[in-house]
Structures are given as structure tokens and as C-alpha cells.
Amino acid sequence: MTLEEQDKKYVLQTYARDYTHFVKGVGSTLYDESGKAYIDFASGIGVNSVGHGNEVLTSAICQQAKNIIHISNLQVIEPQAKLAQKIVELSGYDMGVFFANSGAEANEGAIKIARKYGETKFKKKRYKVITLEHSFHGRTITTVKATGQEHFHTPHFSPYPDGFSYEKSIADVYNAIDDETVAVLIELVQGEGGVQPFEKEEIQKLAQYLKSKDILLIVDEVQTGVYRTGAFLASNLYEIEPDIITLAKGLGGGVPIGAVMTKHKEVLGAGDHGSTFGGNYLSTTAGLAVLKILEELYERGIISETFIYFEEKLKQIASKYNNLFDKEVGLGLMRGLRAKNAKIQTSVIQNSLNEGVIVLKAGRNTVRFLPSLTIKKTEIDEGFKRFEKAIHTL
Numbered sequence: 001m002t003l004e005e006q007d008k009k010y011v012l013q014t015y016a017r018d019y020t021h022f023v024k025g026v027g028s029t030l031y032d033e034s035g036k037a038y039i040d041f042a043s044g045i046g047v048n049s050v051g052h053g054n055e056v057l058t059s060a061i062c063q064q065a066k067n068i069i070h071i072s073n074l075q076v077i078e079p080q081a082k083l084a085q086k087i088v089e090l091s092g093y094d095m096g097v098f099f100a101n102s103g104a105e106a107n108e109g110a111i112k113i114a115r116k117y118g119e120t121k122f123k124k125k126r127y128k129v130i131t132l133e134h135s136f137h138g139r140t141i142t143t144v145k146a147t148g149q150e151h152f153h154t155p156h157f158s159p160y161p162d163g164f165s166y167e168k169s170i171a172d173v174y175n176a177i178d179d180e181t182v183a184v185l186i187e188l189v190q191g192e193g194g195v196q197p198f199e200k201e202e203i204q205k206l207a208q209y210l211k212s213k214d215i216l217l218i219v220d221e222v223q224t225g226v227y228r229t230g231a232f233l234a235s236n237l238y239e240i241e242p243d244i245i246t247l248a249k250g251l252g253g254g255v256p257i258g259a260v261m262t263k264h265k266e267v268l269g270a271g272d273h274g275s276t277f278g279g280n281y282l283s284t285t286a287g288l289a290v291l292k293i294l295e296e297l298y299e300r301g302i303i304s305e306t307f308i309y310f311e312e313k314l315k316q317i318a319s320k321y322n323n324l325f326d327k328e329v330g331l332g333l334m335r336g337l338r339a340k341n342a343k344i345q346t347s348v349i350q351n352s353l354n355e356g357v358i359v360l361k362a363g364r365n366t367v368r369f370l371p372s373l374t375i376k377k378t379e380i381d382e383g384f385k386r387f388e389k390a391i392h393t394l
């Protein structure tokens with residue numbers, strides 16, 4: 001049986017999967033079983049924040065794995081406490097952290113905090129959460145309902161929890177608020193929706209308004225967090241103080257971890273929320289190693305050098321191939337090329353893979369780039385050389 005046959009026979013076919021089989025990774029290069037090299041501009045959808053085979057991360061994981069991988073949350077866990085402190089200090093916000101295992105789970109935690117806040121702080125219960133069209137918040141029954149894309153709300157999985165509504169734009173949120181609204185949940189740069197950043201002033205104005213109405217601002221930083229947009233959090237870049245922030249993708253460098261942090265530390269008490277695996281020795285040790293690596297690169301200005309270099313390359317491509325792309329979009333190392341149409345988007349992604357460079361899809365017509373934050377200039381150069389080769393005949 002081939003690997004493809006095995007996968008098709010035994011794995012539930014929930015992904016429209018490609019059968020390139022990677023067997024080795026070094027930095028931002030992946031190798032398939034034939035030895036062919038691919039420049040990785042996707043990093044496992046923004047997860048491999050420090051690339052493949054990073055020595056500091058892998059040795060931290062190995063060392064921890066040889067000792068304790070997991071206990072339970074019934075005892076205190078040193079790397080969990082340290083990682084919570086590190087995240088809070090890097091964020092600059094006075095918050096407390098709860099650890100989960102994924103982005104969807106982090107958002108579930110955020111919604112639970114908001115719901116309890118709405119239940120306990122007001123005379124009349126507030127429970128409604130407003131999100132935006134084209135948003136993406138996860139695949140659990142609740143977070144898929146929070147996701148502002150109708151095609152995700154298929155009747156297959158109904159009934160969904162009540163209390164979610166979607167607005168076309170930030171400007172529309174104001175009118176959608178009623179006396180049962182407890183929170184507004186947004187991404188500052190919509191990732192899956194098409195790498196679409198919001199205007200800073202617009203977000204600041206909304207944050208101020210919500211604060212004046214005692215409505216919570218939840219920022220889903222599952223994709224934008226952990227230096228992806230150039231600052232530790234996109235919330236730092238936008239200079240806002242959200243009530244609740246969620247993290248996941250880049251935080252563990254590939255080890256599953258999610259986190260929800262809030263300044264309303266008193267809302268959840270013992271028994272309100274929990275997770276068997278969340279915040280265990282292995283994942284929080286990985287998180288600490290990732291933040292150690294990235295904090296240092298950030299302090300030395302390397303991350304901003306990298307994203308300026310990457311952005312320049314993308315701008316050149318966007319103007320040289322204006323027959324294929326309308327513009328370059330995104331922030332930091334969360335970037336996209338807005339293709340003229342979905343057909344071009346699909347061909348660009350497929351041709352790129354054939355030429356040995358991995359790029360992603362986002363929204364209906366965006367080619368997305370989420371390289372590792374440790375990617376080298378030589379890897380960026382090589383990746384774009386291959387990318388041009390892949391698209392110049394289209």
C-alpha cells in the first residue's frame with residue numbers, strides 16, 4: 001500500500017490533501033522523499049515560527065520530554081507559570097493567562113470569559129458576541145458559529161449556539177450593538193479571510209467606544225500574535241488595550257498550544273474552565289524556547305529587517321506581474337498577493353509547489369505568505385526566484 005492509499009483508507013478525508021511527502025526540514029527548507037528541496041513560505045500555516053529543526057527549540061523539547069512531559073493541572077507546573085509571566089510581560093498588559101491546545105479552544109475560552117462577564121456584571125444578562133464577515137475563529141461548533149463566513153454554518157452541524165452575529169465592516173459594528181451585547185470579537189489582520197489588515201484609527205476608535213459602553217473587545221491573535229505582524233502582538237502595533245486576547249499558531253513552534261489572556265482576571269474561578277493537556281510541561285517548555293528565540297531576534301531588529309526585505313520582494317512581484325495581481329497586502333510576515341481571480345490564485349499555488357516553494361491560499365483570491373520569523377535572506381531570495389519561475393508563464 002502506498003502512503004496515499006493508506007491515508008485515503010484510514011484517515012478521514014476532511015482535507016483536500018496534496019500528497020507531496022516531506023521527510024526532512026532545515027530552517028525554512030523542506031525536503032520530500034525524492035530529496036527535492038522546497039522553500040517554506042507557509043510554515044505550517046504560521047505555526048513553525050522558528051523554522052524547522054531549530055536547535056534551541058528541539059533541545060528544550062528533548063530535554064523536557066526525557067523528564068516530565070505531562071502531569072495534570074491539579075498541581076502547579078513551573079514552565080506554565082513562567083510562560084504566562086513571559087507572555088504577560090512581552091504584551092505589556094496586566095493580564096492573566098489560561099492555556100489550551102489550539103486556536104479554536106483559546107477562542108472558546110475567550111467566549112466563556114465574555115459570557116460569564118455578561119452574566120455576572122450586569123442587571124440584565126448580556127451574551128451576544130458580534131464578529132465580522134470574512135473572519136475566522138475556529139472549527140468547534142461555537143467558534144465555527146463565531147466565524148463570519150456563511151458557508152461554514154452548514155445545517156449539517158446545527159443547531160449552533162445562539163448569540164453570534166456578523167457585520168460587514170468595523171463601521172457597522174456600532175449599530176449592531178444592543179443591550180444584550182457583551183463583546184466584539186475581531187482579528188486585526190483577517191488571515192484566512194484574505195490577509196486584510198484594518199485601519200489603526202478605526203480600531204482605536206472602536207476600542208474606545210466599546211470601553212465607554214463596558215463591552216468587551218476580544219482580539220483573536222491566533223494568527224497575528226507572537227511577532228507575526230512585527231510587534232509581539234498586533235494589539236501592541238495598533239496601540240489598543242483589549243479585554244481578552246487569544247494566541248496559538250506560532251506560540252509553540254509546532255507543538256500544540258493555545259492561550260487566552262484577559263485583564264478581567266477575577267471572572268473565571270476554580271471549576272469554571274479547564275483542560276487536561278492545556279499548559280503541560282512539554283508545550284509550555286516549547287513556548288518558552290520559542291519566545292526566548294524570537295524576543296532576542298526582535299530586540300536585535302532582525303525580525304523587522306526580515307519583514308522589510310520580504311515586503312520589498314513582494315512589492316516588486318506585485319508591480320512586475322500586475323497582469324496577475326492587483327496588489328500586495330498584509331503586515332509584518334503575514335503577507336499576501338491579491339490575485340485578479342480565483343483561477344490565478346489556484347494556478348499560482350500549484351505551480352509554486354511544482355517549482356519548490358510552498359505558499360498558501362487565503363480568502364477567495366489571495367496568495368498568502370506566512371514564512372517562519374527566522375527565515376534567512378538567502379532563503380527568501382531562493383523562494384522568490386522559484387516563485388517567479390512558477391508564475392512568469394501564467
Ligand SMILES: *Cc1c(COP(=O)(O)O)cnc(C)c1O
Nearest residue numbers: 102103104136137138191222223
Ligand atoms: C487558525 C486560526 C484559528 C483556529 O486555530 P486552530 O488551532 O486551528 O483551532 C482561529 N483564529 C484565527 C484567527 C486563526 O488564524
